[in-house]
Amino acid sequence: MPAMNQPAIRVADLLPPDHPLVDGRTTEAPLLRAAAGRSVPHTPVWFMRQAGRSLPEYRRVREGVAMLESCFTPELVVEITHQPVRRHGVDAAIFFSDIVVPLRAIGLDLDIVPGVGPVVAEPIRDAAGVAALRPLVEDDVAPVLTAVRMLTAADGPLVGTPLIGFAGAPFTLASYLIEGGPSRDHARTKALMYGEPALWHALADRLAGIAGAFLRMQVLAGASAVQLFDSWAGALPAADYEALVLPHVRTALDAVADLATAHGVPRILFGVGTGELLATMSSAGSEVMGVDFRVPLDVAAGRVRPGAGLQGNLDPAVVMAPPAVVAARVEAVLAQARRSGRGHVFNLGHGVLPDSDPEVLTRIVEQVHAAGPVPGVDDTPDPGPW
Numbered sequence: 001m002p003a004m005n006q007p008a009i010r011v012a013d014l015l016p017p018d019h020p021l022v023d024g025r026t027t028e029a030p031l032l033r034a035a036a037g038r039s040v041p042h043t044p045v046w047f048m049r050q051a052g053r054s055l056p057e058y059r060r061v062r063e064g065v066a067m068l069e070s071c072f073t074p075e076l077v078v079e080i081t082h083q084p085v086r087r088h089g090v091d092a093a094i095f096f097s098d099i100v101v102p103l104r105a106i107g108l109d110l111d112i113v114p115g116v117g118p119v120v121a122e123p124i125r126d127a128a129g130v131a132a133l134r135p136l137v138e139d140d141v142a143p144v145l146t147a148v149r150m151l152t153a154a155d156g157p158l159v160g161t162p163l164i165g166f167a168g169a170p171f172t173l174a175s176y177l178i179e180g181g182p183s184r185d186h187a188r189t190k191a192l193m194y195g196e197p198a199l200w201h202a203l204a205d206r207l208a209g210i211a212g213a214f215l216r217m218q219v220l221a222g223a224s225a226v227q228l229f230d231s232w233a234g235a236l237p238a239a240d241y242e243a244l245v246l247p248h249v250r251t252a253l254d255a256v257a258d259l260a261t262a263h264g265v266p267r268i269l270f271g272v273g274t275g276e277l278l279a280t281m282s283s284a285g286s287e288v289m290g291v292d293f294r295v296p297l298d299v300a301a302g303r304v305r306p307g308a309g310l311q312g313n314l315d316p317a318v319v320m321a322p323p324a325v326v327a328a329r330v331e332a333v334l335a336q337a338r339r340s341g342r343g344h345v346f347n348l349g350h351g352v353l354p355d356s357d358p359e360v361l362t363r364i365v366e367q368v369h370a371a372g373p374v375p376g377v378d379d380t381p382d383p384g385p386w
């Protein structure tokens with residue numbers, strides 16, 4: 001109930017009338033219901049990296065087109081985002097893009113090199129480099145937002161399937177910028193964080209602004225949920241994460257906090273190897289915590305804040321195992337989720353491995369759906385006035 005003198009936030013105030021969360025296309029989608037801990041007809045399921053090299057139809061449309069070029073070509077983004085939804089019948093589309101797209105969009109000289117990942121021409125290691133990171137404005141990512149609008153239009157391909165927008169979290173983005181590319185130990189990043197905390201905070205603050213703005217733009221253009229990828233946060237001890245990273249994650253998530261409150265846009269926060277960080281990460285306020293494959297979901301539930309939902313967490317390598325093993329492991333994840341008592345979004349514990357057989361992924365979706373309804377907070381009997 002809103003406080004006496006504060007007008008309630010009206011739905012129409014924040015999102016356009018044709019947004020899927022306003023015209024109702026995605027409001028009751030299993031993804032959104034589960035994220036809010038409500039009952040679902042079946043556990044929602046989607047896969048990180050569901051759009052990508054595991055799909056022959058993806059490899060076909062990407063032939064001869066560079067990764068970043070494809071990210072700025074709306075027709076390609078729409079087709080690639082839709083492919084796994086069409087093929088697997090997943091309960092969410094993840095927007096086809098990359099965490100470095102907004103950085104490229106503000107003019108950084110970087111590329112995504114096949115078989116390597118993002119590579120930055122001039123790594124950022126001083127105040128002048130940080131100063132070059134200007135805020136992101138809509139014009140910078142116009143083709144990207146066009147793709148979001150095409151996907152989520154009333155006559156678009158996704159119909160009632162929610163689109164998840166995403167961004168890279170400050171530490172994960174900073175690691176690519178400071179190291180100049182993918183890194184196993186994030187040594188330069190840590191050296192800068194610990195050795196020059198003021199410079200670190202300035203860099204992370206700018207990245208948080210960019211990430212938050214990008215999440216917000218994607219929701220306003222039609223996304224119904226967001227995921228912040230802090231993929232490499234697991235490289236940090238909890239105390240360092242809390243002091244040096246958490247405030248910036250909070251800034252990025254806060255950029256869409258009003259949309260989460262007024263429209264139920266779930267904010268999912270994910271990282272790899274974050275078992276020791278789940279409690280502190282969860283204090284950033286995300287509605288859902290992504291859990292990698294190392295921590296059982298019922299154990300994770302004891303670490304994340306009360307009320308938060310869980311997303312995960314089948315080991316992506318299990319997809320390569322014989323069918324009976326896959327089925328048993330999927331059932332184990334569902335059983336752990338039921339024991340957790342939390343809203344659950346089924347996913348892998350990290351991205352789909354490129355050599356995965358897409359037919360196995362389709363069977364996993366079928367199995368998760370066939371497992372049937374899951375109760376939620378809306379089923380809790382009314383305890384009455386006592």
Ligand code: 1CP
Nearest residue numbers: 048049050051052067094096097098099117182229231351
């Ligand atoms: O040419 C190609 O096909 C390049 C492979 C590829 C793809 C398909 C890259 C390079 N990025 C992507 C798309 C992508 N990246 C998506 C959308 C597809 C989907 O999920 O279905 C998303 C959500 C990302 C996000 C992303 N990019 C993350 C966070 C997710 C995660 O895996 O933890 C990270 C860390 C990146 C950086 C990146 N981009 C590409 C690669 C190979 C990497 C990782 C490099 C490294 O090991 O550091």
